Amino acid sequence: MKIVITPAKRMYQEIDYFDALSKPIYIKESEIILNNLKTLTVDEVKKLLKCNDKIAKEAYDNYQSMNLNNNLVPAMFAYKGVQYEQMASHILTDEDYMFAKKHLRILSGFYGILRPFDGVVPYRLELNDKLVVDEYCSLYEFWDNKIYQELIKDDKEILDLGAKQYTRIIKKYLTDDIKYVKCYFMEKRSNGYQEIGVYVKKARGQMTRYLIENKVNCFDQVKNFNELGYVFNEQMSNEQNYVFVR
Numbered sequence: 001m002k003i004v005i006t007p008a009k010r011m012y013q014e015i016d017y018f019d020a021l022s023k024p025i026y027i028k029e030s031e032i033i034l035n036n037l038k039t040l041t042v043d044e045v046k047k048l049l050k051c052n053d054k055i056a057k058e059a060y061d062n063y064q065s066m067n068l069n070n071n072l073v074p075a076m077f078a079y080k081g082v083q084y085e086q087m088a089s090h091i092l093t094d095e096d097y098m099f100a101k102k103h104l105r106i107l108s109g110f111y112g113i114l115r116p117f118d119g120v121v122p123y124r125l126e127l128n129d130k131l132v133v134d135e136y137c138s139l140y141e142f143w144d145n146k147i148y149q150e151l152i153k154d155d156k157e158i159l160d161l162g163a164k165q166y167t168r169i170i171k172k173y174l175t176d177d178i179k180y181v182k183c184y185f186m187e188k189r190s191n192g193y194q195e196i197g198v199y200v201k202k203a204r205g206q207m208t209r210y211l212i213e214n215k216v217n218c219f220d221q222v223k224n225f226n227e228l229g230y231v232f233n234e235q236m237s238n239e240q241n242y243v244f245v246r
Helices: 027-037 042-049 053-065 082-087 094-103 139-143 146-152 164-171 197-213
Strands: 002-005 104-108 112-114 157-160 179-189 192-194 241-245
Touching: 002 146, 002 197, 027 139, 042 053, 082 197, 094 104, 094 197, 104 164, 112 146, 139 164, 146 164, 157 164, 164 179, 179 197
Parallel strands: 002 104, 002 157, 157 179, 179 241
Antiparallel strands: 104 112, 179 192
């Protein structure tokens, strides 16, 4: 079973407790994307990222100076944010890391798909940002089915803990021989159950850590997740959608 998560916007420049062990699978494609990013003006970067002037200038400077071979941080430790704080990857065991290496994958607009210990550099680019890459009108077109094919090459089960703007690039290519499950985390409110962004991110991080620490590699075991007050709701769930409520 492959566990799919998605990145955060903010990243660490460096860490001093773990070295990158591999290069991203699609590093050549990342170089193509970077070459296209380098041609943009600050105003074009601002429009692309839908951000303020300060962030646009920082992103522009980053694109111009990026070197995909230096100062690499393992992907599992590279991202900041609620989800990754909850994962607490830095306190996992060596056995946990071995499990993560086999089962965990991070989707990325810039790198395509990342294994936990692939070395990455900070970048600001999301999969749904409207970047034209050579003859391709979007990153979705550019990546096409590459991410999906890499994901299923040695596994036919996918557990989706990612944001929909990323995992849509997986769902588009699903075939009948692939078992796919999406997880939802919902809060009980006076008008029913609903997803709340920050809680969803926290729950995704907690479940990722739970799956790694407990070496969960089948869907039935996923249903046992009961941390942060969440429990599996069988009535709201089906074969492709697991709903956890609190």
